[in-house]
Amino acid sequence: MTTVLVTASGAPGTAALLRGLRENGERPVRLVGTDMSDQAIGRHLCDAFHIVPAGSDPGFADAMLEVCRREHVDAVLPQSSFDLPGLAAARERFEGRRRPRRLARRDPRSNDKAETYALLDRIGVRGPAWRRVTGGPAVDAAARELGYPGVDVCLKPVFSSGSRGFRVLSATADRRKQLLENRPGQAEAMRLEDLVELLPDEGGPELLVMELATGGERTIDASRPADGSSSATRRRAKPCAPASPCPSARCRTRP
Secondary structure: OEEEEEOOOOOOOHHHHHHHHHOOOOOOEEEEEEEOOOOOOHHHHOOEEEEOOOOOOOOHHHHHHHHHHHHOOOEEEOOOHHHHHHHHHOHHHHHOOOOOOEOOOOOHHHHOHHHHHHHHHHHOOOOOOEEEEOOHHHHHHHHHHOOOOOOOEEEEEOOOOOOOOOEEEOOOOOHHHHHHHOOOOOOOOEOHHHHHHHOOOOOOOOEEEEEOOOOOEEEEEEEOOOOOOOOEEEEEEEOOOOOOOOOOOEEEOOO
16 A cells, blocks of 8 residues: 655645545555644544644654654655745655655745746746736836736735735726625735835835736646656646636646
């Protein structure tokens, strides 16, 4: 039986991921979950569960190695981008154990959205136009270069996950309508001038100002063995609105 460790097992989508692992159709698996919180759903759905420090904690890798040792883990499946740096830095320590743990190499660009888009530009993969900026005036200039106020654009932090910090910038944003009609917790579009008021003139977090992509979302999940001999991909189509959670998705075979 293969033992798979799933990190951040309190993250959204954990239940579906764990179900998919159990119903993989290839081999029986034993699931081990880890999380910072004892209220994570993984505590109830995994065969074993351990509380560990945050991915940014200096002791994170040591804690994960101890869980791997105790549970005889064969593969580590990180769910949170915040776990990747700590795991990648300790990759050789994981592989040096008597029982191998498969842990993929992490490209430093994997958590840097601007570097990811720059790579796509270099290799000729079409994507939205983007600007990497800091400070309110630079955000204002970038948005107008991309067509605001004539077209909606979007903004997101260079380093973030789970749609944190994502906002649509729209000249038609109606704060009164948002107040009276939007549900609590719903991401709201903002007017550019309202956003700029919240940002310092210089410095602050690095931000991406981008063309706003509309329509359905397609996600490609890819995996490859350590020897690079073959790869498996799964394509999912999700009819999502920007910055909204997707309650369902369909697997597609379209190339």
